[in-house]
Amino acid sequence: MVTESASQSRPEGPRLLLRLSVPALLIGVGSSLLLIGVEEVAEGLEHVLWTTLPETLDIGRWSVGWMLAVLTVAGLAVGLVVWKIPGHAGPDPATTGLVEPPMAVAAVPGVLLTSILALAGGVSLGPENPITASNIALAYWFGRRVAPGSPADLWLALAAAGTIGALFGTPVAAALVLTETLAGGAVRTPGMRSLWDQLFAPLVAAGAGSITTVLISEPSFAVNLPAYTGPRFGDVPAAMLIASAGALLGMAAVHAFPYVHRAFRQLRHPVAMTTAGGVVLGLLAALGGHLTLFKGLDQMAELAEDPGAWSAGELALMAVVKVAAVVVASTCGFRGGRIFPSVFAGVALGMFAHAIVPQVPLAVAVVCGVLGILMAVTRHGWLSLFTAAILAAEITILPLLILAALPAWLLVTGRPLMQLREDGTSVR
Secondary structure (H helix, E strand, C coil), X not given: CCCHHHHXXXXXXXXXXXXXXXXXXXXXXXXXXXXXXXXXXXXXXXHHHHHHHHHHHCCCCCCHHHHHHHHHHHHHHHHHHHHHCCCCXXXXXXXXXXXXXXXXXXXXXXXXXXXXXXHHHCXXXXXXXXXXXXXXXXXXXXXXXXXXCCCHHHHHHHHHHHHHHHHHCCHHHHHHHHHHXXXXXXXXXXXXXXXXXXHHHHHHHHHHHHHHHHHHHXXXXXXXXXXXXXXXXXXXXXXXXXXXXXXXXXXXXXXXXXXXXXXXXXXXXXXXHHHHXXXXXXXXXXXXXXXXXXXXXXXXXXXXXXXXXXXXXXXXXXXXXXXXXXXXXHHHCCCCECHHHHHHHHHHHHHHXXXXXXXXXXXXXXXXXXXXXXXXXXXXXHHHHHHHHHHHCCHHHHHHHHHHHHHHHHHHCCCCCCCXXXXXXXXX
């Protein structure tokens, strides 16, 4: 028998979800527009730094001297912003993940400016962490003013979902990340009982963010890989081995992370740390070549366009250099995300595996390399599977990816994360 109080409480769920839909739409669209704006400004500055200036000065834009000069200056500029601008560009990026509690809104301008400088300067970081942190801070600031009694987790979830949807051009990625977050109890919306109720408003934000990005900038993660017609017996062990190799490469970076961070902290001043980091990144670019610069999405498409143009040694070197560049950039003080450049490293690793064993289909090798590295770097299993799957754009590869994920996840679960506590020790 249904009690009167229970029957009266039922409509509150639909009414609450309906009320949340409007701010979710606004936050989703706003999250996408901020991402697009930052990337447009960064691309304009990138064109000046890497095309206009070297052509004017008659210098090869991919020459060792120019790469070293631009990355060093980028480090100097980022350090000055961190030092002088109010808010100091937010917390130490080595201590933050993709979705974190709201930072002070006063730090947002510095975070966005340092992100633009890093993206334009060729630093091996993506926009995902700074944009997500900025959108969370702005959504929290907005939400607590229009609804002072509302929970902080609500605005965090809406902004995170809207940004992730915008970054990947689909709300599916946001749903997968938030499912993991909700399962861990990190984000909860009071009054919501079922998982779908918890995800409803964030998915509205993610859908609004993704459709805005798709309509304006048409993002794409797909690379030009040969069609995969279906698994063969030999593909299963190959997939497991390549994903495991990617996980081991990623875990090598994770274990190096606190030591590299400690080395840069010895310099004590933000300008010295990021400038030194820029010099190291310039030297890494000289070693690995210009494709190891930037966040990596355009570069991985170029890399996969002609797989035969690169030797196995060159591909292995690019994978290792890119992972090393992510560690250096993240520990010296540059603001940026680790997902996109790690995808490039996974693509290079997969192409290396195909180059030494051509019998392994290129699509299998690439997506499994990406899967393994992302599992180690992000520790988001669903996001890693999703990102790897959309690279091939082949549904037939999904069962193989699930099997490849098993040994890779066993290698990374329970291990330290690529994130540090305030005292410099690794988060587990």
